[in-house]
Amino acid sequence: MATDSWALAVDEQEAAAESLSNLNLKEEKIKPDANGAVVKTNANAEKTDEEEKVKSFEELRLKPQLLQGVYAMGFNRPSKIQENALPLMLAEPPQNLIAQSQSGTGKTAAFVLAMLSQVEPANRYPQLMQLKELNVERGQKISEHIVIGTPGTVLDWCSKLKFIDPKKIKVFVLDEADVMIATQGHQDQSIRIQRMLPRNCQMLLFSATFEDSVWKFAQKVVPDPNIIKLKREEETLDTIKQYYVLCNNRDEKFQALCNLYGAITIAQAMIFCHTRKTASWLAAELSKEGHQVALLSGEMVVEQRAAVIERFREGKEKVLVTTNVCARGIDVEQVSVVINFDLPVDKDGNPDNETYLHRIGRTGRFGKRGLAVNMVDSKHSMNILNRIQEHFMERGQKISEHIVIGTPGTVLDWCSKLKFIDPKKIKVFVLDEADVMIATQGHQDQSIRIQRMLPRNCQMLLFSATFEDSVWKFAQKVVPDPNIIKLKREEETLDTIKQYYVLCNNRDEKFQALCNLYGAITIAQAMIFCHTRKTASWLAAELSKEGHQVALLSGEMVVEQRAAVIERFREGKEKVLVTTNVCARGIDVEQVSVVINFDLPVDKDGNPDNETYLHRIGRTGRFGKRGLAVNMVDSKHSMNILNRIQEHFNKKIERLDTDDLDEIEKIAN
Incomplete structure (x- = not known):
């Protein structure tokens, strides 16, 4: 052990998932046979599936401001839906698209990038339109570039109130189409809006599920589409571990929930109930036990729901008890656990597979790993669960690592x-x-x-x-x-690593020195360490502006995000990793031949952090290979820090002139 x-290495949510085997949980692990979207293109599309995929945001030729924004938001590479959909959405001329994608897979970022790419900022009128299952306030002239609203509201703005000229709309997005057509009137309203739009308006439709009714609707509103569709077994998101707990009645379900609660509060959890009455009862019972629980149900008005969700999103409550009102369209990144206190059924008592998919999709988002637990309290609910398993074609297996x-x-x-x-x-x-x-x-x-x-x-x-x-x-x-x-003290700095420093006057000069070094750095792979997340984000964005392919890794990312970034770096898909001390220890990437301390490591009192320095430069010169460490010095204070590091390790660190390209090439070889 x-x-x-x-x-x-293993976050505590993973621990919770594994420990559940002691609580009568059976695993229903999803293991798709194939792990890629099925992409069909229309007759006019000449590119093949593989040619249309992109592996980095730089390949998309986005505007510099958009590319900078992408990296500032923590995206390092396109997700599966993004790598398939973005080349189609950003094509010239823009192409129409029908795509199946779960929420949490990056599809919102995909169509937002497509929308923003077509905005003309000088034109102060709506140019982009998104229909979604939400309400938007009305009452004043609209001069924003993007309009988001329910079909009924947007239809009124276009036809009755004349707030929007539909002939000026460039991009029309229908998100969560499966929800849209399930709401009375929304399908017809959406079709009426679509008929008002110009012929050259780009039409984008997204849906988590694709039953026949959704497909018929999509064909009416999206002419000549490119289509991205998942296989049935891929629909349940393979990032989510699924279990069930066998109980005899509601009280036993509640007791099982209390037993699980210690694990649930590691991150955040959503608990789904079939009725408002059950949700209210459950929230009250949990409150009696001293737990801090938020309640969200259908009788609340929009403002009340928004306030509850905002508090939950801020982490003020760790658990949200809700009905199906939260099964779709609610993105809370920290949710790592979903519990179906009641399994979802339709009005006839049959399994509601779409709602099940949307519920568990509140976790395992943005490529993270999630946990879903289903409470089973009768033969009927066991039958419901079995039919859900059959629908998604999954079978469980025991874990015994x-x-x-x-x-x-x-x-x-x-x-x-x-x-x-x-x-x-x-x-x-x-x-x-x-x-x-x-x-x-x-x-x-x-x-x-x-x-x-x-x-x-x-x-x-x-x-x-x-x-x-x-x-x-x-x-x-x-x-x-x-x-x-x-080891002896002087041996601790690893004699396979050449160490240098570069003398600068400020941050801009450090960045320029880094750009001068970059040609040598990309000979293999490099890690650049910054003192703060803010500096790391700024540096990654600046390097991206210069056209470099850079990955960013910092402390606010969850385990799964970090693992994905590290895996891409390990595979050589990015040559440079900009990071904070989160990567100073325990990360082994054999190809790293250069480490740069953009900021020298100091402790909370501003003194040299010799241990962290050793761990940082130890990311290179590994497995007996030779490595290079370069330290950026931009003040008398940082020069003093470096001198004290040299004294501690009894190691002289030579100065490097980054304007001398011959010298750079010499030390890099």
Whole structure:
């Protein structure tokens, strides 16, 4: 068993998912046979499916402001729907599109990019129109470029009130078409709006599901479309682990929910009920237990719903109890768990597969991993669940991994509270990066408690990049009778790494020096470290403006986002990774030959952080290869920091002139 001190290895939501096996949960894992969208093009489209895909936003030739905005929002590469749809939507002339895509897969960003690409800012009138299942305030002349509203509202603006000239609309988006046609009147209203639009208006239609009724509607409003459609088995989002809990009645469901609640509050959760009455009862019962729970149901007016959702989005409540009013169109990035307290059924009591898909789609969003738990309390509800499984063609399988990786707190819970692991059966216990472990509140004590549960013959292995007194004391507590391998101080900086510094006067000069270095850096791969997320975002955006392909990784990203960025970098799809200290430890990318400290590492008091410096430059020169580390110095203070780092490691760091291209090429080879 290994405890990975870099808490990204397995986040606690993953722990919650795995621990559920102790609570009578059966897994219904989705494993699509093929993992790509099915793309059909119309007769006029000459490109093949593979030719139409893009692997980076730079390939789309977006306006510089849009490209900068994409990276500032944390997008590093196109999602599956984006890589298929964007080339079609941004083509010249623009092409019509019908696409099947779950919410949370990046489809909103896709059509927003398409819309913004066609805006002419000088024209102060609506040019782009999106219809969606929501309400928009009215009452004044509209001069915005983009109009979003329900079909009824937009139809009034176009025909009765004359707020909008439909002949000037360039892009028309119908989002969540499956919801649209289920609402009385919306289908006819949408068709009437479409008939008012000019012939050259681009038509885009998105739907999470594609039943016959949706397809017939799509054909009426989108002429000559390109089509992106998922296979049935791909519809349930393979990023979501699905389980069910077997109960006998409502009280047992509530008790099971209380047992799960400790895991749920790791991130945020949404609990779906069939009726408002059940939702109100459940919220009240949870409140009696001392939990902070928000309630959202259909009788609330729009403003009330918006206020509840906003509080939930801000994290002021961890759990939202709701009805189907929240099954669609609500994006809360932090939701990692969805619970179907009642399984979704239609008015005839049959499985509502579309609603099930939309409900569980509130988690596993934006490429993250999610967890869905279904409460089953009767033969009827078990039958409903079985039919849902059959609809999506999935079958479960038992999990029995041999190796467990997690943070100390998670592993301790698995061993003691949840009994998911029998510590007496553990043969090898690994504590990696012990210097990081003891710097994290609680991890030291938790690690010691785990170690005491293990059998005497369990092998104990502890690794640390640095060995301060605190690390040594900790090591003695958890590793009895050890063999010790310890480096001398001067050996700690890894003699396979050449270290230099560049003298600058300010941030702009540091950026210019970086641009001068970039030609040499891209010989292999590079990691650039910044002190703050703000600087990292700025730097990634500036490099993108210069036409470079750069990935951004920072602390506000969740585990799954970070993993996706690192995987692309590891595969060489981006040559440079701009990051903060979140990547200083535990990331092994063999091809990294250059590390740049855009900002030198300092602790909270502004003193040199020697350990972090060592970990940062240790991202290169790995596996016996030679590496290069370049430090940007832009003030007397940062020069003093660098001097103290040199003294600590007894290592002279040479100055590098970035205007001398011959010198750069020499050190890079």
